[in-house]
Amino acid sequence: MTNEGKPEVAAAGEPAPTKEPPETGALLRRFAAEAAHMLDWLAQFGSGANADEGVTRLLYTPAWQQAQDALAERLAGCGLAVSYDDVGNLYARLDGAREREVVATGSHIDTVVRGGRYDGAYGIVAGALALAYLKEAYGQPERTLQLVSFAEEEGSRFPLAFWGSGSVTGRYQARHAPDAADADGVSLAAAMHEAGFGQGRYAAPPAAADWSAFVELHIEQGSVLEREGAAIGIVQGIVGQRRFGFEVSGEANHAGTTPMSYRRDALCGAAEMIVAIRDAALAYGDPTVATVGRLEASPGTVNVVPGRASFTLDVRHPDGAALEAFCGELMTTLERIAASNGLTVSVSLWTEAAPVRMNGRLTEALDRICRTRGLVCRHMYSGAGHDSQLLAPVCPTAMVFVPSRGGISHSPAEYTNAEDLAAGIVVLADLLYALAYKGETP
Amino acid sequence: MTNEGKPEVAAAGEPAPTKEPPETGALLRRFAAEAAHMLDWLAQFGSGANADEGVTRLLYTPAWQQAQDALAERLAGCGLAVSYDDVGNLYARLDGAREREVVATGSHIDTVVRGGRYDGAYGIVAGALALAYLKEAYGQPERTLQLVSFAEEEGSRFPLAFWGSGSVTGRYQARHAPDAADADGVSLAAAMHEAGFGQGRYAAPPAAADWSAFVELHIEQGSVLEREGAAIGIVQGIVGQRRFGFEVSGEANHAGTTPMSYRRDALCGAAEMIVAIRDAALAYGDPTVATVGRLEASPGTVNVVPGRASFTLDVRHPDGAALEAFCGELMTTLERIAASNGLTVSVSLWTEAAPVRMNGRLTEALDRICRTRGLVCRHMYSGAGHDSQLLAPVCPTAMVFVPSRGGISHSPAEYTNAEDLAAGIVVLADLLYALAYKGETP
Numbered sequence: 001m002t003n004e005g006k007p008e009v010a011a012a013g014e015p016a017p018t019k020e021p022p023e024t025g026a027l028l029r030r031f032a033a034e035a036a037h038m039l040d041w042l043a044q045f046g047s048g049a050n051a052d053e054g055v056t057r058l059l060y061t062p063a064w065q066q067a068q069d070a071l072a073e074r075l076a077g078c079g080l081a082v083s084y085d086d087v088g089n090l091y092a093r094l095d096g097a098r099e100r101e102v103v104a105t106g107s108h109i110d111t112v113v114r115g116g117r118y119d120g121a122y123g124i125v126a127g128a129l130a131l132a133y134l135k136e137a138y139g140q141p142e143r144t145l146q147l148v149s150f151a152e153e154e155g156s157r158f159p160l161a162f163w164g165s166g167s168v169t170g171r172y173q174a175r176h177a178p179d180a181a182d183a184d185g186v187s188l189a190a191a192m193h194e195a196g197f198g199q200g201r202y203a204a205p206p207a208a209a210d211w212s213a214f215v216e217l218h219i220e221q222g223s224v225l226e227r228e229g230a231a232i233g234i235v236q237g238i239v240g241q242r243r244f245g246f247e248v249s250g251e252a253n254h255a256g257t258t259p260m261s262y263r264r265d266a267l268c269g270a271a272e273m274i275v276a277i278r279d280a281a282l283a284y285g286d287p288t289v290a291t292v293g294r295l296e297a298s299p300g301t302v303n304v305v306p307g308r309a310s311f312t313l314d315v316r317h318p319d320g321a322a323l324e325a326f327c328g329e330l331m332t333t334l335e336r337i338a339a340s341n342g343l344t345v346s347v348s349l350w351t352e353a354a355p356v357r358m359n360g361r362l363t364e365a366l367d368r369i370c371r372t373r374g375l376v377c378r379h380m381y382s383g384a385g386h387d388s389q390l391l392a393p394v395c396p397t398a399m400v401f402v403p404s405r406g407g408i409s410h411s412p413a414e415y416t417n418a419e420d421l422a423a424g425i426v427v428l429a430d431l432l433y434a435l436a437y438k439g440e441t442p
Numbered sequence: 443m444t445n446e447g448k449p450e451v452a453a454a455g456e457p458a459p460t461k462e463p464p465e466t467g468a469l470l471r472r473f474a475a476e477a478a479h480m481l482d483w484l485a486q487f488g489s490g491a492n493a494d495e496g497v498t499r500l501l502y503t504p505a506w507q508q509a510q511d512a513l514a515e516r517l518a519g520c521g522l523a524v525s526y527d528d529v530g531n532l533y534a535r536l537d538g539a540r541e542r543e544v545v546a547t548g549s550h551i552d553t554v555v556r557g558g559r560y561d562g563a564y565g566i567v568a569g570a571l572a573l574a575y576l577k578e579a580y581g582q583p584e585r586t587l588q589l590v591s592f593a594e595e596e597g598s599r600f601p602l603a604f605w606g607s608g609s610v611t612g613r614y615q616a617r618h619a620p621d622a623a624d625a626d627g628v629s630l631a632a633a634m635h636e637a638g639f640g641q642g643r644y645a646a647p648p649a650a651a652d653w654s655a656f657v658e659l660h661i662e663q664g665s666v667l668e669r670e671g672a673a674i675g676i677v678q679g680i681v682g683q684r685r686f687g688f689e690v691s692g693e694a695n696h697a698g699t700t701p702m703s704y705r706r707d708a709l710c711g712a713a714e715m716i717v718a719i720r721d722a723a724l725a726y727g728d729p730t731v732a733t734v735g736r737l738e739a740s741p742g743t744v745n746v747v748p749g750r751a752s753f754t755l756d757v758r759h760p761d762g763a764a765l766e767a768f769c770g771e772l773m774t775t776l777e778r779i780a781a782s783n784g785l786t787v788s789v790s791l792w793t794e795a796a797p798v799r800m801n802g803r804l805t806e807a808l809d810r811i812c813r814t815r816g817l818v819c820r821h822m823y824s825g826a827g828h829d830s831q832l833l834a835p836v837c838p839t840a841m842v843f844v845p846s847r848g849g850i851s852h853s854p855a856e857y858t859n860a861e862d863l864a865a866g867i868v869v870l871a872d873l874l875y876a877l878a879y880k881g882e883t884p
Contacts, residue, residue: 222699239698243744254851255733255756256681256825257664260723262849267734268720274713281702291697292709293744295737302685302735302754302792312744314697350744383698407704409696 024373024426031129031422031429038125039421042067042109043117054114054412055121058157058182060088060195067109071124071149078132080147085205087167087174088151088197092128094135096144096436103141103436104208105130105215105428106148108164108387112156116414118219122402122421124149126217130429134437141436143212150387157182157191165387168208169394174198209394213362213435213442216388216399217428219416223407224380231423232377233401234366238389239287239316239381240323240355246334248273250343252299252307263305264342267297270309272337273345277313277330284326287381290315318355318381356389361442362398362431369430375423384409396442400427466815466868473571473864480567481863484509484551485559496556496854497563500599500624502530502637509551513566513591520574522589527647529609529616530593530639534570536577538586538878545583545877546650547572547657547870548590550606550829554598558856560661564844564863566591568659572871576879583878585654592829599624599633607829610650611836616640651836655804655877655884658830658841659870661858665849666822673865674819675843676808680831681729681758681823682765682797688715688776692785694741694749705747709739711783712751715776719755722775726768729823732757760797760823798831803884804840804873811872817865826851838884842869 046055046063057064068090075092076082082092096103107123127147134145150164158180166172177189177198192198208214220226225233250264274292281290291314297306315330317323331347338345363379370377380401382388388399402424405415434440488497488505499506510532517534518524524534549565569589576587592606600622608614619631619640634640650656662668667675692706716734723732733756739748757772759765773789780787805821812819822843824830830841844866847857876882 220699221696222701223704224699224701227704241698253849254663254826255735256683256731256758256827257662257666257851258731258825258849259664259666259728260720260731261728262665262669265720265733267737268716271713271716271734274710275717278702278707278710286701286703289698289700289702291707291745291747292713293697293739293746293748294742295709295739297735297737300736303733303756304735305733306735314745316698383700384696385698407695407700409699 027426028419028422031425032418034129035125035421035425036418038129039117039121042071042121042125045070046111048114052412055111055117056113056115057109057111058113059110059152059163060191061157064110065195068149071109075128075147078128079135080131084197084202085167085174086197086200086202087164087192087205088195089164089167089205090149092131092147094131094141094145096141098142099144101143102146102211103143103213103432104146104148104211105217105432106150106387107216107218108150108153110152110154110156112154112410114412115410116412118414118416119221119409120153120218122219122416123217126425126428129425130432133429134433138433138437142439143436145432145436153387158188161385162387162390163188165390167205169390171390174205208391211395213359214388214391214395214397215362215428215431216386216397217424218386218399218401219404219409219414220401221384221404221407221409223404225378225401225403226405226407228378230376230378231402231420232370232375232427233380234363234370234377235358235382235388235399235401236363236379237318237355237357237381238386238392239318239383240320241314241316241351241353242323242327243350244313245348245350246273246311246313247346248309248338248343250307250341253305255303255305258305265305266309266343267306269338269341269343270295270297270311272341273334274311276333276337280326280330280333287383288317288322288326289383290330316383320355323355353385356392358388358392358398359396359442362396365431365434365440366398366400366427369427373426373430375427398431400424469868470861470864473867474860476571477567477863477867478860480571481559481563484513484563484567487512488553490556494854497553497559498555498557499551499553500555501552501594501605502633503599506552507637510591513551517570517589520570521577522573526639526644527609527616528639528642528644529606529634529647530637531606531609531647532591534573534589536573536583536587538583540584541586543585544588544653545585545655545874546588546590546653547659547874548592548829549658549660550592550595552594552596552598554596554852556854557852558854560846560856560858561663561851562595562660564661564858565659568867568870571867572874575871576875580875580879584881585878587874587878595829600630603827604829604832605630607832609647611832613832616647650833653837655801656830656833656837656839657804657870657873658828658839659866660828660841660843661846661851661856662843663826663846663849663851665846667820667843667845668847668849670820672818672820673844673862674812674817674869675822676805676812676819677800677824677830677841677843678805678821679760679797679799679823680828680834681760681825682762683756683758683793683795683827684765684769685792686755687790687792688753688755689788690715690751690780690785692749692783695747697745697747700747706784707747708751708785709748711780711785712737712739712753714779714783716753718775718779719772722768722772729825730759730764730768731825732772758825762797765797795827798834800830800834800840801838801884804838807873807876807882808840808842808869811869815868815872817869840873842866
C-alpha cells in the first residue's frame with residue numbers, strides 16, 4: 001500500500017518536496033522490523049496460553065502493571081526520561097531546548113478481554129520507535145518530545161472509559177476516582193491503590209492543555225483503508241455518538257386465532273423501524289452510521305404474536321448538527337411507524353458524546369508528509385472512540401490510522417501487516433520531526 | 443349476543459321453523475346458571491391459591507386425576523354410565539335404542555400451566571349439561587349419547603399433544619406410549635402407570651371411527667366473534683400449520699467503523715423478511731396468518747453490527763394447497779431479500795400439520811339451529827388446534843365456538859360470559875337432539 005518505488009510522484013501537480021527526506025524505503029524496512037519485534041515483545045504481557053485467547057491487559061491488573069513497567073524500563077534504556085503520574089499514565093521524555101513546549105504522542109496499552117495485539121499498543125510501539133529514531137538521527141529537539149502510555153482507554157474492567165487520557169484533560173480528577181466497581185466488586189480507587197497509584201507517590205497528571213500538540217497513531221479498526229488500497233488514514237474528526245433504547249408495545253395474541261388485520265404486533269413494528277433506520281442512514285449518506293445491535297421480542301414464543309419488542313440504536317456522525325438533525329428526523333419516522341401499526345414506542349437516550357475535530361494545520365501537515373513519502377492516504381472520520389477525542393478539545397491534536405486486515409478489532413484476529421505498521425511510523429516520525437525539530441506550529 | 447327477544451325473526455327470508463323449539467329464553471337462563479356453577483366447581487381442581495395463578499391440571503397429576511374422578515362421580519349421579527379407558531379418557535353414556543350407534547361430544551380437562559377455566563373444560567361442562575337436559579326432557583335417545591373427557595390435549599406436561607383423542611383415532615397406540623418425558627424426566631409411560639392407567643385395568647380406547655358423529659364445543663381463543671358481535675362460531679375447518687426456523691448469516695462488524703454500504707447486517711435482513719412475511723400474509727388475505735414469534739440477533743451488543751439472526755415462523759391456512767403455495771412463494775421472497783443484502787438464509791421445517799375440514803352436513807345443521815334459535819352465528823376457521831382435528835378424518839365431526847373476552851386464552855384472564863356459554867350449550871343440545879333423538883344422519 002505504498003508507492004515505495006516512486007516517492008517523487010506522490011501526487012500529480014504538487015510541488016516537489018523542499019527538503020530531501022530520509023530515504024523512505026530504508027526507513028520503512030527499519031520500522032517494519034522493529035515494530036513487528038516490539039509488538040511481539042509487548043504482547044507477551046497478558047497473552048493467553050493459546051493464540052485464540054488473545055491479549056488481556058485490564059487496568060491495574062498484574063498483566064497491565066508488568067507491561068507498563070517493562071515499557072518504562074525499555075524506554076529508559078533508549079535514553080528517555082521515564083516517569084509515572086499518580087493514576088498510572090507512563091511518560092517517556094526527550095527534553096528539547098524549549099523544554100516546556102511539549103509535543104506528545106501516545107495511546108494506551110490496556111486491552112479488551114481477549115483482545116488483539118495492535119489496538120492501542122501500536123501507538124505506543126510507534127511512539128517509542130519514532131522517538132528512538134529521531135533521537136538517534138537528529139539528537140536533541142527544539143521542543144520536548146513525549147510519549148505517553150495512557151493507563152486506560154477501553155473501559156473493559158470498570159464501566160468507564162478514558163480514565164488515562166481523561167485524567168490529563170480534566171474529565172476525571174485523579175484524586176476523586178469515579179465510583180465504579182469491576183465485575184468482582186473491586187472499586188476503581190481500591191484497584192488503583194493496590195497497583196501503587198492514587199497515593200501521591202507520583203506526580204499529579206499533567207495538564208494536556210499545556211501541550212503544543214498531541215498525535216495518536218492507531219489501527220483503523222475498520223476496513224475502509226484496506227478496501228480502498230490506502231496506507232494511511234488522516235483522521236479529520238471523531239464521530240459524535242448517541243445510543244438509545246427503544247420499547248415498542250402492542251398486544252400479545254394467539255398466532256393461530258388472531259387475523260392479521262387485528263394484530264398489534266410489536267416485532268413487526270420493530271422490524272419496520274429497523275429497516276427504516278438503515279434506509280435513513282443510507283439516504284443521509286456517509287459517514288452516517290446507525291446500528292440496531294440488540295433486539296428482543298416478548299413473550300418470544302413461536303406461536304404467540306409478540307406484544308413487546310425492545311431494541312438498541314447506536315447512531316454516529318462527525319457533525320454534531322447533522323447528528324442532531326438525523327436523530328430528530330428518525331424519531332419522527334419511528335413514531336409514525338408505531339402509530340400506523342397501532343403500537344406505542346418509547347425511547348430513552350442512554351449515552352451521548354459530541355463529535356470532535358482534529359486540528360486542521362496538523363491534518364494539512366499529514367497530507368504533505370504522505371505526498372512527500374509517496375504514501376497513499378485518505379481523509380476519514382473515526383467511527384470509534386479514541387484518547388484523541390479527549391485531547392482534541394484541549395490541545396492541537398492529530399490522529400493517523402493504518403489498515404486493519406478485514407476491519408477486525410477487539411479480537412485475537414486483529415492484524416496489520418509490517419509494511420503498513422511501518423508506513424504509519426514513518427508518518428508519525430515525520431510529523432514529530434516537523435513539530436519538535438523544525439518548530440512548525442499547529 | 444343473542445336475539446333472545448325475537449327468535450321468530452332469526453334471519454329475514456328464512457322459512458319459519460317447522461317445529462316449535464323449546465323456549466329459548468328459558469333454556470338459556472337454565473344453562474347460564476348451570477354452566478357458571480359447574481365451571482366454578484370444576485375449576486377447584488388445580489386452582490392456585492391466588493386467582494392470578496389460574497388453573498393447572500397436567501396429564502396424570504393429582505389435580506388432573508381428582509378432576510376426572512370428580513367428574514365421573516358427578517356424571518354417574520346424573521344417571522349416565524361412566525367408564526375410563528386404558529389411557530384415562532373418561533366416558534359417560536346415555537344408551538340409545540340403537541345402542542352401538544354413538545353420537546359423541548367432548549373436549550379435554552387438562553390445561554396449560556396457569557391456564558384458564560374455560561379452554562377444554564367448557565366443552566366437558568356443556569356436554570354434561572346437555573346430556574342431563576336431553577335425558578330429563580326426552581328420555582332415552584334413539585342413538586347412544588356419549589360424553590368423552592379426553593385425557594390430554596394441550597401438550598403441556600409432555601412434548602406431545604392430543605394423547606387423549608389420538609388414542610381413539612389411531613394416531614397413538616395406548617399400549618405403546620411415545621418415548622416422551624416431562625420436565626422432571628418422568629416418562630409418559632411411567633406417569634400413566636402411576637395414575638393407574640396403561641396396565642389393562644380398563645378397556646382399550648374405543649375406535650372413534652365407529653362413532654356416528656363427534657361434536658366439540660369450545661371457546662374461540664380469539665376475538666373474531668366478540669369483535670363481530672356473533673354468539674356462535676360454526677367451525678368450517680381447522681387450519682393446517684407449518685413451523686419453520688430461519689438462520690440469517692451476514693458479518694458482524696464494528697458499529698462505528700463500518701460504513702453502511704459495507705455491511706452485511708443479519709438483523710436488518712431479518713427485519714426486512716419479517717415485514718415481507720406480514721405483507722405477504724395480508725396480501726394473501728384472511729384466513730392466512732403468519733407469525734414471527736421469536737427473534738434473536740447475535741452477538742446482540744449495542745455497538746456491533748449483528749452477524750447472525752435467527753427467527754421462527756408459524757404459518758396457518760385452512761386450505762392445504764394454499765398453505766403450500768403461500769409457503770413456497772414466501773421462501774422465494776426471503777431468499778431474494780437475503781441475496782439483495784449479501785446474506786445467506788437457511789430454513790428448517792420444524793412441524794407440519796395438514797388442515798382438516800368439518801363435516802358439511804353437520805355445519806349445515808348448525809346453521810339451521812342458529813337460525814331457529816335466533817342466535818347470531820358466523821362461519822369461521824379454527825386457527826388453533828383442537829381434539830376435533832384428530833376426530834374429523836375418522837368420523838363426521840362438528841365444532842362450535844363461543845366468544846372469548848378479548849380473545850384471551852391460556853391465561854387466568856380467560857373468560858366467556860354466562861349468556862354466551864349458555865348459547866353454545868343450547869346449540870350443542872339441539873344438534874345432539876337432532877342426531878340422537880331425531881335420527882338425523884351427517
